Amino acid sequence: MQTLEPILVEHPFFKDLEPRYLQLIIGCASNVRFDSGQFIFREGEKANQFYLLRQGKVALEVFSPERGAITLQTLGEGEVLGWSWLFPPYRWHFDARVLEPLRAIAFDGECLRTKCEEDHDLGYELVKRVAHIVIQRLQATRLQLLDIYGLHS
Amino acid sequence: MLPDLYRVQRVRQETHDTFTLELEPMSGGQQVAAKGVSFAAGQFNMLYIFGVGEVPISISGNPTPRKVRVSPPRFVHTTRAVGTVTKAMGKLKRGDVLGVRGPFGSHWPMEEAVGKDIVMVAGGIGLAPLRPALYQFLSQRENYNRIILLYGTRSPADILYRRELEQWRARFDLEVQVTVDQAMGAWHGNVGVVTTLIPRVSFDPLRTIALICGPEIMMRFTILELQKRGVGKENIFISMERNMKCAIGFCGHCQFGPTFICKDGPVFRYDRIQEWFGKREI
Ligand SMILES: Cc1cc2nc3c(=O)[nH]c(=O)nc-3n(C[C@H](O)[C@H](O)[C@H](O)COP(=O)(O)OP(=O)(O)OC[C@H]3O[C@@H](n4cnc5c(N)ncnc54)[C@H](O)[C@@H]3O)c2cc1C
Ligand code: FES
Numbered sequence: 531m532q533t534l535e536p537i538l539v540e541h542p543f544f545k546d547l548e549p550r551y552l553q554l555i556i557g558c559a560s561n562v563r564f565d566s567g568q569f570i571f572r573e574g575e576k577a578n579q580f581y582l583l584r585q586g587k588v589a590l591e592v593f594s595p596e597r598g599a600i601t602l603q604t605l606g607e608g609e610v611l612g613w614s615w616l617f618p619p620y621r622w623h624f625d626a627r628v629l630e631p632l633r634a635i636a637f638d639g640e641c642l643r644t645k646c647e648e649d650h651d652l653g654y655e656l657v658k659r660v661a662h663i664v665i666q667r668l669q670a671t672r673l674q675l676l677d678i679y680g681l682h683s
Numbered sequence: 684m685l686p687d688l689y690r691v692q693r694v695r696q697e698t699h700d701t702f703t704l705e706l707e708p709m710s711g712g713q714q715v716a717a718k719g720v721s722f723a724a725g726q727f728n729m730l731y732i733f734g735v736g737e738v739p740i741s742i743s744g745n746p747t748p749r750k751v752r753v754s755p756p757r758f759v760h761t762t763r764a765v766g767t768v769t770k771a772m773g774k775l776k777r778g779d780v781l782g783v784r785g786p787f788g789s790h791w792p793m794e795e796a797v798g799k800d801i802v803m804v805a806g807g808i809g810l811a812p813l814r815p816a817l818y819q820f821l822s823q824r825e826n827y828n829r830i831i832l833l834y835g836t837r838s839p840a841d842i843l844y845r846r847e848l849e850q851w852r853a854r855f856d857l858e859v860q861v862t863v864d865q866a867m868g869a870w871h872g873n874v875g876v877v878t879t880l881i882p883r884v885s886f887d888p889l890r891t892i893a894l895i896c897g898p899e900i901m902m903r904f905t906i907l908e909l910q911k912r913g914v915g916k917e918n919i920f921i922s923m924e925r926n927m928k929c930a931i932g933f934c935g936h937c938q939f940g941p942t943f944i945c946k947d948g949p950v951f952r953y954d955r956i957q958e959w960f961g962k963r964e965i
Contacts, residue, residue: 587873589874597867598867598868599867599868600865600866600867601866601867601870601874602874603874603875603879604862604872604873604874604875606873606883607883608882608883609883629871630871669904670875670876670878670879673876673878673900673901673904674864674865674875674876676900677837677864678806678807678864678897678898678900678901679806679807679808679835679836679837679841679864679897679898680837
């Protein structure tokens with residue numbers, strides 16, 4: 531597990547996190563790989579992980595019987611996938627399908643949640659970081675909804 | 684200023700609503716005699732469709748002179764059919780004649796970019812005014828550091844210059860990232876607004892020149908994202924659009940704060956217009 535440390539220290543998500551917290555977090559982390567076409571998770575399933583993407587590309591999709599799979603967003607190297615592990619009801623809202631072979635660090639959400647409950651300072655740090663990503667995604671989604679390239683935009 | 688006559692030599696349908704015209708001068712025009720079809724990347728022409736009207740359209744062809752010309756020089760324009768004039772322009776066929784005044788306006792900062800990283804961010808039809816700059820950067824590739832093109836558009840069907848984008852993407856000395864706002868089915872590329880591409884690419888913010896062209900909202904958020912990365916306002920250049928009539932700074936139609944877009948723009952250094960950029964009243 532020690533080998534994960536330099537990767538996590540470098541990642542913007544964990545930037546400036548106290549080393550003792552990093553050690554706690556590393557205890558909940560593991561290296562994972564997914565092949566193209568594989569689903570990392572599916573809508574409605576229990577959300578028990580989140581992922582720091584190291585290489586490859588994944589699509590967040592929603593499926594409709596009339597229109598098929600609609601891609602809402604793609605994520606790649608250096609980005610974070612999943613925040614449903616942190617908030618009840620701990621269920622995924624979308625499907626995550628791998629577009630290009632993916633290497634990531636997976637974090638056990640239940641393990642992290644327990645550590646956050648035990649140490650609220652760690653919890654606050656993580657919630658702040660996740661909130662930052664949620665806000666960025668919300669702002670990007672608003673822009674996406676504006677249909678800025680449509681006529682009369 | 685009277686328009687010179689040009690003949691449509693080639694029409695290429697780029698997407699369902701966007702087309703590229705190659706225009707060749709007919710003999711005798713004043714402006715052709717003076718300047719030929721030379722232009723600077725970022726400039727525009729006023730294209731006049733007889734009996735319908737005149738609109739400003741950027742020049743989207745290659746500004747660098749070819750060593751061996753295989754055909755007579757042409758103006759290339761890529762236009763999206765949105766209203767009366769542009770829809771009429773979309774009906775032109777090879778051999779049809781239209782009027783051209785220009786080239787007008789300022790140009791992309793080709794000199795300032797020498798020795799620096801270049802980040803070009805295009806949204807929708809905004810790729811057309813940036814294409815001449817990219818041609819020029821690539822023709823003098825050794826003068827620049829990293830060159831990055833980030834292009835966002837509505838859907839995979841709306842991607843302009845698809846074949847050229849694929850060729851550019853295959854180069855080792857150019858990074859090209861394309862994203863769409865909406866996608867279904869077979870699309871395996873990026874989905875998300877163009878601003879989400881900015882944190883994904885690597886460049887030296889202190890030695891970067893950014894060129895942006897697209898809808899104003901897209902340009903506002905792109906500027907914010909570039910500033911978050913540390914790119915200075917004085918190194919960000921944007922291309923502005925307003926309705927135009929004279930295109931030579933007389934009529935005031937294109938006034939933007941104390942400037943005229945036709946004469947002082949369309950390409951502006953961001954810190955010089957930031958006071959008016961994005962203001963509701965302007
Ligand atoms: C310097 C400059 C360079 C330009 N370069 C290009 C270019 O390379 N390619 C290109 O396609 N266009 C370009 N434009 C925009 C182009 O000039 C306008 O789309 C055109 O004037 C519209 O005229 P129209 O008669 O077809 O539409 P109008 O009849 O005037 O407008 C019809 C409807 O279309 C909407 N509309 C008008 N303009 C736009 C627009 N730009 N986008 C979306 N909706 C619009 C109007 O709100 C209106 O509802 C440029 C504009 C400027 C100022
Ligand atoms: S169009 Fe007349 S002043 Fe610019």
